[in-house]
Amino acid sequence: MPGIELHSGWLDDVAAIAISGGSPITLAVCQDLHGVQQAREWLQSAIPSLTEAHVNEVPASSLQARLQTHPSLECRTVWCVYDAAEGSSEELQARWRELNLLRDWLTDTLRSHEPRASLVFLTTVTRMPEISRHAPDLLAVAQVITVSEDSFAVDPSDTSMVDSFRRGCIELEARYGMSTSELVRRLLDREPTGVPEPDLSRWRSLSEALREVLE
Template identity: 85%
Template sequence: MPGPELQSGWLDDVAAVAISGSSPITLAVCQDLHGVQQAREWLQSAIPSLTKAHVEEVPASSLRVRLQAPPSPNGRTIWCVYDAAEGSSEELQARWQEFNLLRDQLTGTLRSHEPRSSLVFLTTVTRMPEISRHAPDLLAVAQVITVSEEPFVVDPRDTLMVDSFRQASSELEARYGLSTSELARRLLDREPTGVPEPDLSRWRSLAGALREVLE
């Protein structure tokens, strides 16, 4: 079945979403901190070669300040928060609770830039349960891409995480007057869904992440 905008992919998928602007905020979920470093280096070299954009690295502690700064005069910018998954559990909680509160300001700022900017958080699989608990509202509007051959799956025992993903699905169901199961049926039968991208992609990813809960 389909399932925050969640999908399994590669670093080029992360770059494609960031460049397209289909979602202003992307979480690239890497296997570990070594994978985060690889993603950081890859995005720095790949994005400028794919489009007229540049990558601006922003430490997590400076994101609020960066929001208040004027747009870059160098054209389209992809902000990359490379240390979003680092630190103790207490540090991670404080950081992502702040990001969660900044959700509307973040999306508004990114969309107000001309040309539009986008934001990529580099995270890890092991920190995603904590991030999901502390930033459910942010995840509800973000594209989450697991940089792995295996798609991300929510642990049914993690009730807080299940609730945050269900909240995002429920918002889409209410928006389009369609249940997730009916969306899955239409996709399976190749019928029109009436759901435009990127919401269709978000919805499919959410359902995919919840597949062990929905089974």
């Protein structure tokens, strides 16, 4: 699968998915912490301009409490976790292990909000290997979008990360009766896939991240 380019991976993609009502959890993978800050500022202005939606920024440590106590709003809420990639390796490990345990609770809670809420974690390319090791279950259900110039790819030697992303593909393969390689072939040949959005968007992102593994 050399040279595959399946997902543009810009901030407008993050905003569109966050407000689409599809995948409730998105990881926006930025080049560095400066890119995280730019994404943070851009989402604050872009999302309300696209639809009737409100962006609430929240540190990871307060996420569960805020989701539990936040009253229903008249418009869709996008929760932006701005410090998801900050801190030492020990802090990152503790943060993402806790988030991993909260996967089902986060998904159910976001979908139960009326109107539905969504969650965007702002991360960086350099912290993704650590994040994937400590939160494989969360990444298996999340939409991962690269918003840096260097498209994020899973290191084939990082077995825990490969397994995490493969789990997401396996789920979609079973749902639509098609392998990931076949999906990529159809996309490259501009053939119909029969996969609706947002599953198609999520599957494209997973396949792009696994491109060095699937070659």
